Amino acid sequence: MIIRAARFTRGRLVALTLVCLACSRGTAAGAAADPAPNTGPEDHASPPQADPIPIEPAREAFLSGWMPLDPTGVPRFAERYPQYDGRGVIIAILDSGLDTDVAGFRTTSTGDAKVLDLRDFSGEGRIPLDPVTATGEGDVVTVGSRSLTGFGRVVSHSISQEYFAGRIAEIPLGTPLVVDPEAPPGSDLNGNGRYQDTLVVIVTRAQNGWVLFADTDGDGSLSDERPVHDYLMGHQTFGWATGPDGRPPLAIAANFSEHEGRPVLGLMFDTSGHGTHVAGIAAGHDMYGIEGFDGVAPGARLLGLKIANNARGGITVDGSMERALAYAVAFGERRRMPLVINLSFGVGNEREGSATIDRFIDSLLARHPGVVMTVSAGNDGPGLSTMGFPGSALRPITVGATFPLVFLARPANGPVPEDPMAFFSARGGKLAKPDVVAPGVAYSTVPRWDTGNERNGGTSMAAPHVAGLAARLLSAAAAEETSVAATAVKRALMVTAMPLPGNSFVDQGTGVPDLPNAWRWLQQAVTGGDGGETGKPGTTVAHWTIIEEQSGTATEQVNIPAVAAMGPWDIETTAPWVERPHSAGSAGGFRLDFAARRDSIAPGTARTALITGWGGGEGGADRSGGPVFRVVYTAVNP
Numbered sequence: 001m002i003i004r005a006a007r008f009t010r011g012r013l014v015a016l017t018l019v020c021l022a023c024s025r026g027t028a029a030g031a032a033a034d035p036a037p038n039t040g041p042e043d044h045a046s047p048p049q050a051d052p053i054p055i056e057p058a059r060e061a062f063l064s065g066w067m068p069l070d071p072t073g074v075p076r077f078a079e080r081y082p083q084y085d086g087r088g089v090i091i092a093i094l095d096s097g098l099d100t101d102v103a104g105f106r107t108t109s110t111g112d113a114k115v116l117d118l119r120d121f122s123g124e125g126r127i128p129l130d131p132v133t134a135t136g137e138g139d140v141v142t143v144g145s146r147s148l149t150g151f152g153r154v155v156s157h158s159i160s161q162e163y164f165a166g167r168i169a170e171i172p173l174g175t176p177l178v179v180d181p182e183a184p185p186g187s188d189l190n191g192n193g194r195y196q197d198t199l200v201v202i203v204t205r206a207q208n209g210w211v212l213f214a215d216t217d218g219d220g221s222l223s224d225e226r227p228v229h230d231y232l233m234g235h236q237t238f239g240w241a242t243g244p245d246g247r248p249p250l251a252i253a254a255n256f257s258e259h260e261g262r263p264v265l266g267l268m269f270d271t272s273g274h275g276t277h278v279a280g281i282a283a284g285h286d287m288y289g290i291e292g293f294d295g296v297a298p299g300a301r302l303l304g305l306k307i308a309n310n311a312r313g314g315i316t317v318d319g320s321m322e323r324a325l326a327y328a329v330a331f332g333e334r335r336r337m338p339l340v341i342n343l344s345f346g347v348g349n350e351r352e353g354s355a356t357i358d359r360f361i362d363s364l365l366a367r368h369p370g371v372v373m374t375v376s377a378g379n380d381g382p383g384l385s386t387m388g389f390p391g392s393a394l395r396p397i398t399v400g401a402t403f404p405l406v407f408l409a410r411p412a413n414g415p416v417p418e419d420p421m422a423f424f425s426a427r428g429g430k431l432a433k434p435d436v437v438a439p440g441v442a443y444s445t446v447p448r449w450d451t452g453n454e455r456n457g458g459t460s461m462a463a464p465h466v467a468g469l470a471a472r473l474l475s476a477a478a479a480e481e482t483s484v485a486a487t488a489v490k491r492a493l494m495v496t497a498m499p500l501p502g503n504s505f506v507d508q509g510t511g512v513p514d515l516p517n518a519w520r521w522l523q524q525a526v527t528g529g530d531g532g533e534t535g536k537p538g539t540t541v542a543h544w545t546i547i548e549e550q551s552g553t554a555t556e557q558v559n560i561p562a563v564a565a566m567g568p569w570d571i572e573t574t575a576p577w578v579e580r581p582h583s584a585g586s587a588g589g590f591r592l593d594f595a596a597r598r599d600s601i602a603p604g605t606a607r608t609a610l611i612t613g614w615g616g617g618e619g620g621a622d623r624s625g626g627p628v629f630r631v632v633y634t635a636v637n638p
Contacts, residue, residue, distance in 0.1 A: 086297025296468020401440025
């Protein structure tokens, strides 16, 4: 099954395809066997490439507002609360990887290390290791057809005198330029213009754990190489730099574990660029070395968890996502830091709301009520009921996309119009989704090899924007020594969002979040002393009907789960063809009854309506906390 995300590449709109094996479990299969390096005339060397140039200089992008923060009120919030910028909060990015060798991921706004850990759960970076011994008076090691001198450097760091070698081949890592001139050269790990290299790593146990050595400069010697530890230990990365400019095209992190006394090695890298771009939107700080060029929450710290096998078109499986989610939750708990998880990933639903991963996510978030999760809605819009999973899960904040007009020419006279809904953003129908919408295009961080793709679009870009908003709210709450539930954060963003004219709930949820208003709402809720749970989150359900008779009025009944209060309510509807909504008792909750005029829905069309119940109180309904329930009703006349 395939999901296509709109992506701006070198000035034009193309399709980015992500593939998900929805029903499989466990990691994807390993890469094909490593071929020997080919150094003859059939080495498929690409012609010398000019230095890549960005789609637009970063400073001009910054001044043009191409990290669109205004629509959600981030600058207004930052002006009043400059320290509530995500500091003290972790944002976990579950995606294609994260390249830390990009200005924007070095430190937070407070000078702390930006990226706390990098882990590969996709299996793409798993490197088989075999024992190896030195020859030539102990200073030469041979792996396959490759011999490296300077092995004494490795010996000097070893406490076990056991050595292991592994190889990583470029061919399985993606489409090279020589095959597809439009493809980014992510598979050329060492930047030498070839894609058939096989690169060698040597592993041994040092005083402080397993370490890796590699001939990163391509001179055939290890004598001048440094030991690379597990990323969690030293925040180290490495990269092969044998190209003409001597700079590695991407940063690689080492993940070490141990099995029966032998090392297990995984390498984490981003040969897609998607995850690095997403992370910059959520929490980039001084991107491209430009002061103030920030993502939504520059004070937040990042956790980069790779779930996508980029060599196989961005493939992931339930098992990869489940392990990454569990790791993120455990990591946040060990650090005792609030956690936001962003998943800009998904696939189109066949039966919305029935996916195994949806149930897993809802169960995980129920067990960990402080964890906020944002998920992209998918890019299969604008058709009705096109929501992807796991955007169809109940508990996460599902985010659709708007199109920021800052990327178009501004009108010569008059005000700039409001950002419209993005045509590609997935819509609800059978599901009461999305929850909110946010800017779906941004100029953000990319790996060095992906220069020119700084401007990307899709709901993948909208979800991390809302993740950053959530991080700012959690940062503000922590600074004021209060704790809030994830459901309260979601409710604050939804209740105070600004709807876009001409769009229904199935298009936009409640609209575009407004961060200052969300914080004011959350402050009022928290003063109730229950962590922002006052009134409980408004229950939102969907009701879908296929019209079989073309005339008359149909009576509809919707069962709604129990809410905090059982009435009385003020019940409203947005559609004149929905009449007489009223409530009736029902086991475990209540039932909403209403009438729908069939003759108002023409054959071959569908119509949607939002029915909202507001809590009653003295002098009328109390609307400060948002609605008690919503019913998103869709009637289809085939």
